[in-house]
Amino acid sequence: MPHPFSRYRLRLFGDFVRIVLAPTLVFGSALAMCRIRLGLSTPIAWLAFVSTASYARVVHRDYTQRREAQQRGSALPVEVVGRWPGNIDILIKLGKSVLTSYPGSFYLSLFEEYQCTTLNLKLLWSDLIITMDEEHIKHILATGFNHFWRGRRQKERMETFLGDGIFNRDDEEWKKHRALARPFFARDRIADFDLFEKYGGATLTILRGLAARGAPVDVQDLFSRFTLDAAAEFLFGERLDTLHGALPVAGQAVLGTKGAATADAFGAFVQAFEAAQNIITLRQVRGYFWPVREVLADKVEPHAAVISAFLEPIVQRTLDRKKKMREAGVSPSAEHDTFLDYLADHTEDSKVIRDQLLNILMAGRDTTACLLTYVTYAMAMYPDIARKMREEVLKICGHDAPNFEKLKALRYVHAVINETLRVFPPVPINVRETREHGVVLPPSDPTYAPPPTPIYIPGSTVVMYLPVLTQRNSALWGDDADVFDPERWLDARLRRFTENPMMYTPFSGGPRICIGQNYARNEATYLLVRLLQQFDGVALAPEAQPAGSLPPPQWKHGAGRASEERIWPAYAITLFVKGGLWVRFRQASDEE
Numbered sequence: 001m002p003h004p005f006s007r008y009r010l011r012l013f014g015d016f017v018r019i020v021l022a023p024t025l026v027f028g029s030a031l032a033m034c035r036i037r038l039g040l041s042t043p044i045a046w047l048a049f050v051s052t053a054s055y056a057r058v059v060h061r062d063y064t065q066r067r068e069a070q071q072r073g074s075a076l077p078v079e080v081v082g083r084w085p086g087n088i089d090i091l092i093k094l095g096k097s098v099l100t101s102y103p104g105s106f107y108l109s110l111f112e113e114y115q116c117t118t119l120n121l122k123l124l125w126s127d128l129i130i131t132m133d134e135e136h137i138k139h140i141l142a143t144g145f146n147h148f149w150r151g152r153r154q155k156e157r158m159e160t161f162l163g164d165g166i167f168n169r170d171d172e173e174w175k176k177h178r179a180l181a182r183p184f185f186a187r188d189r190i191a192d193f194d195l196f197e198k199y200g201g202a203t204l205t206i207l208r209g210l211a212a213r214g215a216p217v218d219v220q221d222l223f224s225r226f227t228l229d230a231a232a233e234f235l236f237g238e239r240l241d242t243l244h245g246a247l248p249v250a251g252q253a254v255l256g257t258k259g260a261a262t263a264d265a266f267g268a269f270v271q272a273f274e275a276a277q278n279i280i281t282l283r284q285v286r287g288y289f290w291p292v293r294e295v296l297a298d299k300v301e302p303h304a305a306v307i308s309a310f311l312e313p314i315v316q317r318t319l320d321r322k323k324k325m326r327e328a329g330v331s332p333s334a335e336h337d338t339f340l341d342y343l344a345d346h347t348e349d350s351k352v353i354r355d356q357l358l359n360i361l362m363a364g365r366d367t368t369a370c371l372l373t374y375v376t377y378a379m380a381m382y383p384d385i386a387r388k389m390r391e392e393v394l395k396i397c398g399h400d401a402p403n404f405e406k407l408k409a410l411r412y413v414h415a416v417i418n419e420t421l422r423v424f425p426p427v428p429i430n431v432r433e434t435r436e437h438g439v440v441l442p443p444s445d446p447t448y449a450p451p452p453t454p455i456y457i458p459g460s461t462v463v464m465y466l467p468v469l470t471q472r473n474s475a476l477w478g479d480d481a482d483v484f485d486p487e488r489w490l491d492a493r494l495r496r497f498t499e500n501p502m503m504y505t506p507f508s509g510g511p512r513i514c515i516g517q518n519y520a521r522n523e524a525t526y527l528l529v530r531l532l533q534q535f536d537g538v539a540l541a542p543e544a545q546p547a548g549s550l551p552p553p554q555w556k557h558g559a560g561r562a563s564e565e566r567i568w569p570a571y572a573i574t575l576f577v578k579g580g581l582w583v584r585f586r587q588a589s590d591e592e
């Protein structure tokens with residue numbers, strides 16, 4: 001169902017009234033009162049009046065912001081100055097960069113050009129702050145938490161997709177969601193490895209079959225199925241069994257929105273899920289005026305419908321079961337087995353339940369699958385690292401299923417996971433908004449000479465922060481910041497992080513820190529142990545990548561890691577490998 005009064009349409013209407021309608025009324029009334037007739041020149045005069053009114057508003061806003069900054073002994077962030085009015089050229093470059101550049105590289109080139117770590121892109125005369133500054137990110141997420149929120153702009157962008165879920169709410173509603181979800185991530189629940197064994201076993205059976213034939217596999221797709229199946233049973237008590245569906249086949253797989261696409265019902269769900277994330281990312285890049293392009297049709301809506309159709313039966317089954325229990329006089333137990341049961345005991349509104357479900361699925365599926373995918377990529381790129389991981393796994397766990405203590409003892413494997421999350425953070429870019437009142441940021445980190453006065457961010461301003469750049473910043477991590485080196489988590493370099501933990505925020509930080517962090521770490525470590533017990537080698541299979549998914553040739557001359565990458569890292573809310581990660585595993589000869 002289209003939403004004619006969706007948040008973004010209402011905002012667009014409000015802006016239209018403010019920017020066009022109100023000045024038009026003033027213009028018409030002034031002409032009428034003064035009895036002026038402009039004849040054929042009326043449209044030109046009207047356009048000049050409306051434009052001048054807009055310009056005056058921008059000048060007034062800029063003046064007010066400067067005054068507010070001065071009153072607080074601070075200055076506004078440095079503004080990017082493009083070649084075209086309204087920085088339209090920057091906006092176009094930004095749009096292109098999402099599709100063709102190494103993640104974050106366009107922003108990095110601006111930071112380098114302006115020699116600062118927090119900038120205002122000033123797109124189409126509106127403020128859009130970008131920051132890779134560790135001190136500023138700390139303030140946004142933790143020390144200055146109350147000055148920021150996800151905010152109105154983000155809600156506009158995400159409403160059709162994430163609705164009333166935890167990722168799309170602030171204040172009391174968010175607190176309620178968080179309090180609801182947290183008990184399900186208590187240690188005794190997340191240290192129950194039966195599920196990981198069950199779905200890990202299914203994953204490895206597939207890998208063994210393919211390895212025996214020397215056939216390549218898209219592990220990004222496979223790991224997404226593993227994390228989805230495990231999360232669905234853990235949180236909803238549902239067997240989705242996507243691991244038993246049709247997998248992408250090398251040579252036949254086509255380039256989907258993120259990975260390789262399959263043509264079954266699950267494939268349709270995944271495509272819709274990924275397409276919606278992609279559209280939301282593009283909306284973010286297009287900034288303030290994205291609703292203009294979608295005033296007639298919300299582009300997320302058709303995908304949201306496919307996602308709903310996939311999830312609705314799951315919700316309905318639970319609601320029906322609860323109803324029958326109520327009719328039979330069985331009262332809900334305080335110790336709920338699953339999150340879905342818990343939700344269904346608190347509301348019968350299937351949309352509310354579906355939204356929660358979708359939010360947690362998004363949180364649990366793509367991020368952990370991304371982590372596993374990039375660990376596999378690192379193992380293929382750096383065989384010595386893979387060898388050391390395997391040695392440690394065999395020494396500590398042998399060929400048995402690991403328990404909690406054994407997982408904890410895998411120091412090198414954890415270092416590889418930490419390093420993967422540093423170099424390839426599953427959420428590479430994120431957004432907040434200042435609340436109604438502006439905020440003075442703490443002094444900048446030491447990357448460039450800090451500005452002489454503190455930076456002031458006006459109220460209701462969107463701030464985009466970039467862990468993908470902060471976590472590879474050589475001023476914080478040392479000259480080898482771009483090098484994938486797990487040892488930095490085990491040697492003296494670790495001090496850099498322990499003294500300054502907010503330079504590493506793959507799971508975010510502060511009150512909204514990820515609640516699934518330990519679940520995700522356990523899940524990923526468990527699967528890696530089982531994988532390394534059985535396979536002693538993994539190699540990239542570039543010939544199996546769908547057409548158009550290998551890194552563009554110009555990356556060879558790019559800065560940082562771009563020149564060395566043999567896959568195409570891209571992002572749409574979460575990081576992924578374009579076209580999927582196609583690899584071949586080698587079965588170990590010492591496998592039991």
Ligand code: HEM
Binds near residue numbers: 167178231371431
């Ligand atoms: C490697 C895996 C994961 C990474 C890197 C990751 C990362 C993140 C990040 C960066 C945030 C903050 C988002 C924001 O505030 O804008 C977040 C929040 C969250 N994550 Fe994770 N996550 C992972 C796995 C999981 C899993 C497995 C679950 C649950 C099944 C989960 C559940 C959540 C929830 C519910 C939130 C929202 C917290 C809130 O807003 O209060 N995450 N995660």
